[in-house]
Amino acid sequence: MNRTPRLLNRMVLSLLGLLLLAGGLNTLLVAISEGYARGWRNVASGLGAWFDAMLAETTLPGQKDSWLWIVVAALLICAILLMLWWIAVQGRGRGGDYLSTYIPDESMPGRVEISQSTVEQALRHFLGRRGDVVSINVSVWELGPEAGLRIKVQPRKGTAPGALGRDVATAARLAQAALGVGGPVLIYLVVGTRSRFARSERVL
Amino acid sequence: MQEQPGGIRERELTSGRSPAAIAAAALVILVCLYALFEAALKALGQEPLVATPETWWLWISTLPGSLPPAGLAAIGLASALFGLLLLVHGLRRGRRARHALACEDAILIVDDQVLAASLARRARAEAGVGPGQVLVTVNGERVEVQLSPTSGTPVNPAAVVAGLEDELRLNLVEPAPRVYLRVAERGVVGQ
Numbered sequence: 001m002n003r004t005p006r007l008l009n010r011m012v013l014s015l016l017g018l019l020l021l022a023g024g025l026n027t028l029l030v031a032i033s034e035g036y037a038r039g040w041r042n043v044a045s046g047l048g049a050w051f052d053a054m055l056a057e058t059t060l061p062g063q064k065d066s067w068l069w070i071v072v073a074a075l076l077i078c079a080i081l082l083m084l085w086w087i088a089v090q091g092r093g094r095g096g097d098y099l100s101t102y103i104p105d106e107s108m109p110g111r112v113e114i115s116q117s118t119v120e121q122a123l124r125h126f127l128g129r130r131g132d133v134v135s136i137n138v139s140v141w142e143l144g145p146e147a148g149l150r151i152k153v154q155p156r157k158g159t160a161p162g163a164l165g166r167d168v169a170t171a172a173r174l175a176q177a178a179l180g181v182g183g184p185v186l187i188y189l190v191v192g193t194r195s196r197f198a199r200s201e202r203v204l
Numbered sequence: 205m206q207e208q209p210g211g212i213r214e215r216e217l218t219s220g221r222s223p224a225a226i227a228a229a230a231l232v233i234l235v236c237l238y239a240l241f242e243a244a245l246k247a248l249g250q251e252p253l254v255a256t257p258e259t260w261w262l263w264i265s266t267l268p269g270s271l272p273p274a275g276l277a278a279i280g281l282a283s284a285l286f287g288l289l290l291l292v293h294g295l296r297r298g299r300r301a302r303h304a305l306a307c308e309d310a311i312l313i314v315d316d317q318v319l320a321a322s323l324a325r326r327a328r329a330e331a332g333v334g335p336g337q338v339l340v341t342v343n344g345e346r347v348e349v350q351l352s353p354t355s356g357t358p359v360n361p362a363a364v365v366a367g368l369e370d371e372l373r374l375n376l377v378e379p380a381p382r383v384y385l386r387v388a389e390r391g392v393v394g395q
Contacts, residue, residue, distance in 0.1 A: 001212060001216075002215070002220070004222055006215070006220050006221070009220060009222070009224075009294075010293075011294070012228070012294075013221060013228055013290050013293050013294035014291055014294030014295055015294075016228050017289070017290030017291030017292075017293070017294055018291060019287065020283050020287025020290060021284050021287030022287070023283055023284075023287070024279075024280045024281065024282070024283030024286070024287055025280065025284050026280070027267070027276060027277075027279055027284075028277055028281055028284060029280075030267045030276065030280070031273045031274075031276035031277035031280055032277055037268055041265065041267070044264065044266075044267075045265060047265070065246075065247070069243060069246070072243060073240060073243050073247075076236045076240045076243070077240065079232065079236050080233050080236045080237065080240070083229040083230075083233045083236070084229075084233070086225060086229045087226050087229045087230070090220075090222040090225060090226060091220075091222055155318060157321045158324065158325035159318075159321075160371070160374065160375060161314045161319060161322055161375055162312075162374060162376050162377075163375075165307060165310075165312040166307055166312070169307050169308075169309035169310035169312065172309070172310060173309045173310070184209060184212060184310075184311065185309065185310035185311070186212060186216065186310060186311045186313065187307070187310050187311065187312050188216065188313045188314075189312075189313070189314045189318045190318065191315050
């Protein structure tokens with residue numbers, strides 16, 4: 001339910017991969033084929049001459065170096081900042097409160113906030129005592145227009161996941177109805193350390 | 205930021221490539237920092253750390269230069285393979301070991317190990333064997349079951365497969381995986 005920019009991840013990864021692949025293949029061919037190496041030196045000297053001409057053209061009178069180097073440095077700084085942003089947006093989207101609305105009531109206006117633990121308590125209440133669940137963990141995720149609930153359930157080993165998951169879904173909908181909110185619900189049945197080591201049956 | 209249930213389900217079932225993205229970004233940052241450092245040293249008129257940009261370009265444009273061809277080929281091969289790895293990461297779907305179950309009220313996602321444990325329980329019940337005699341692995345659209353029957357008690361494979369398919373149907377796994385059952389030829393001492 002997070003807001004990792006998946007398409008961007010894949011596009012940038014593919015682009016970097018293509019660049020590295022092209023560079024690596026070029027190096028490999030230069031190393032193993034004499035003719036290709038000669039061709040590469042021709043192309044590279046052409047490129048170098050073109051870049052030197054451009055540097056000479058962009059050098060202001062009275063200065064030692066071209067102002068193009070400043071542009072290059074600025075572009076490098078931009079690239080570094082963009083990469084930092086790219087790292088920072090991975091896995092974003094976890095919300096704090098489940099609900100926070102301002103109610104402009106005439107006599108007593110105010111804000112109502114419902115925290116994530118309230119939802120968890122309500123869910124446990126509607127689910128009741130169950131022998132086939134080892135642990136439940138609820139997290140809130142920012143999805144527009146309403147927040148999403150991600151309910152992580154560790155069932156006991158061998159529990160039929162379909163029936164349990166649908167029971168949890170019903171309980172979650174009841175809890176949402178009791179709190180007066182909607183929004184998507186995700187139920188995720190996992191194996192964890194607790195469910196791995198707990199006994200597979202339990203007498204209630 | 206409106207997201208459809210299908211989009212949320214796809215997000216849970218496939219990998220977002222975050223680790224690869226962070227690693228690639230860190231690499232690019234390191235390279236950019238080095239280039240920036242050299243450019244700054246040049247602008248200040250100081251000695252370069254490794255080589256000036258001009259020297260770098262001279263090395264690159266006169267490849268193979270004085271480098272041994274085997275070493276150069278190894279460098280090229282390594283970076284090409286790394287690039288291919290990144291490309292494959294970017295283009296493949298990246299399925300996680302999870303399955304989606306049909307559910308009206310919510311999106312229901314199950315770890316493959318949870319599904320395998322429930323199938324193993326059903327297989328034990330169908331075959332009448334103890335724990336440790338059934339091994340179930342869920343791998344994409346394949347469910348592989350290895351069953352070691354108790355010596356002297358034959359097992360009906362068709363009944364076990366039918367039971368497992370019924371279990372998959374009851375849990376509404378979609379799309380339903382196929383069951384492949386292998387019954388060991390030698391029995392074991394049952395519990």
